[in-house]
Amino acid sequence: xxxxxxxxxxxxxxxxxxxxxxxxxxxxxxxxxxxxxxxxxxxxxxxxxxxxxxxxxxxxxxxxxxxxxxxxxxxxxxxxxxxxxxxxxxxxxxxxxxxxxxxxxxxxxxxxxxxxxxxxxxxxxxxxxxxxxxxxxxxxxxxxxxxxxxxxxxxxxxxxxxxxxxxxxxxxxxxxxxxxxxxxxxxxxxxxxxxxxxxxxxxxxxxxxxxxxxxxxxxxxxxxxxxxxxxxxxxxxxxxxxxxxxxxxxxxxxxxxxxxxxxxxxxxxxxxxxxxxxxxxxxxxxxxxxxxxxxxxxxxxxxxxxxxxxxxxxxxxxxxxxxxxxxxxxxxxxxxxxxxxxxxx
Numbered sequence: 001x002x003x004x005x006x007x008x009x010x011x012x013x014x015x016x017x018x019x020x021x022x023x024x025x026x027x028x029x030x031x032x033x034x035x036x037x038x039x040x041x042x043x044x045x046x047x048x049x050x051x052x053x054x055x056x057x058x059x060x061x062x063x064x065x066x067x068x069x070x071x072x073x074x075x076x077x078x079x080x081x082x083x084x085x086x087x088x089x090x091x092x093x094x095x096x097x098x099x100x101x102x103x104x105x106x107x108x109x110x111x112x113x114x115x116x117x118x119x120x121x122x123x124x125x126x127x128x129x130x131x132x133x134x135x136x137x138x139x140x141x142x143x144x145x146x147x148x149x150x151x152x153x154x155x156x157x158x159x160x161x162x163x164x165x166x167x168x169x170x171x172x173x174x175x176x177x178x179x180x181x182x183x184x185x186x187x188x189x190x191x192x193x194x195x196x197x198x199x200x201x202x203x204x205x206x207x208x209x210x211x212x213x214x215x216x217x218x219x220x221x222x223x224x225x226x227x228x229x230x231x232x233x234x235x236x237x238x239x240x241x242x243x244x245x246x247x248x249x250x251x252x253x254x255x256x257x258x259x260x261x262x263x264x265x266x267x268x269x270x271x272x273x274x275x276x277x278x279x280x281x282x283x284x285x286x287x288x289x290x291x292x293x294x295x296x297x298x299x300x301x302x303x304x305x306x307x308x309x310x311x312x313x314x315x316x317x318x319x320x321x322x323x324x325x326x327x328x329x330x331x332x333x334x335x336x337x338x339x340x341x342x343x344x345x
Contacts, residue, residue, distance in 0.1 A: 009105050026094070032094065033101060035075065035099050036071070063114065067103040068118075069103075072096055075099055185249060189340070191211065191241070193208050194209060194234060205234065215229065220300065228299065233300055253333070256329045257330060261324040266321065275316070276340075277337050278335075279316075281311075285308060286308065
C-alpha cells in the first residue's frame with residue numbers, strides 16, 4: 001500500500017511543481033518514489049531487487065540512508081548529467097523529486113525518517129506518535145484518494161484541460177491535438193510545445209511555437225520570424241497544444257482584377273500594424289520572373305513561382321510588401337490575422 005501512496009504523492013507533486021501532464025515525466029517521478037524503500041526486502045521494489053535490498057537491510061536500519069536528503073542529492077548528481085546529454089533533463093529531475101517527496105512523506109508515519117542522515121536524528125510530523133500515519137490505515141487510503149485528485153487536477157491545469165490530447169499523443173493519434181486547436185483557434189492564441197529535430201540536419205530543437213494554421217493533418221507554426229510545417233521542416237518527437245491568451249482571428253479575402261498588388265497590401269498593413277498577418281492564395285503576375293522567393297532549407301516555402309502563377313501559403317504580409325513592388329496581378333488572396341486582445345488590468 002505504501003508503494004501506491006508514495007507513487008501518487010510523487011506524481012501529484014511533480015505535476016504541480018513541473019507544471020506538466022507528460023506521462024513519461026510522471027512515471028519517472030513514480031519510479032523515483034519507490035527508490036527509498038530499496039532498504040527493505042518487504043517493499044515492492046525490495047522484492048523486485050532482492051539482492052540490493054538484502055545488502056542495505058544487513059547494514060542500515062529502515063528509513064535511514066536511502067530516505068535521506070543525501071540519497072536524493074546523490075541520485076540527482078548521478079542522473080542529471082545523463083539527462084542533459086540525452087536531452088531529458090526533466091526526467092532526471094523528476095526521478096530525484098519523486099525520491100524526495102516519498103522520503104519526506106514518510107515523516108508523517110509513526111516511525112519517521114532519518115532525513116538528515118548520517119546525522120542520527122529521526123524526523124517526525126508531530127511529537128505524539130498516535131497522531132502519526134499508520135501503514136494501511138483509513139488515513140493512508142484518504143491520502144491516496146486526495147493525491148489522485150490533485151494529480152488529475154494538476155494534469156488538467158497544465159494541459160489547459162487537454163487531457164484527451166495526452167491520450168491521443170501517446171497512442172500515436174493527432175485527433176486530440178487538433179481538437180484543442182479547432183475549439184480555440186478563433187478565440188485564443190494556440191501554441192505548440194515541440195520537442196524534435198529539424199528535417200535538414202536532424203539537430204535537436206525544443207520550444208514553443210504559435211500555431212497559425214493546419215494543412216494536410218499537420219500544423220503550420222511560427223516562432224515569430226520563420227514559418228514551419230510539422231513533419232516537413234520540424235519533425236516532432238513530442239508535441240502538445242496549449243491554449244494561450246485571448247486573441248481574435250479574422251479572415252478576409254482580397255480579389256485582384258489585373259490591378260496593382262502593393263497598394264492593396266499597404267492599405268491592409270496600415271489597418272493591421274501587427275506582425276501576425278499571413279496571406280494565402282494564387283495570383284497571375286505578368287512579370288513573375290522578377291519575384292525571387294526566399295528559399296531557406298529549414299523554412300516552409302510560403303511563396304512559390306510557377307510560370308506566371310505566384311502561390312502563397314501563410315506568407316507574411318511584411319515580406320509580401322517587398323515581393324510585390326511594381327507588380328500587377330489577377331487572382332485572390334485569403335488574409336489571416338490573429339489579433340491579441342488587450343490584457344485587462
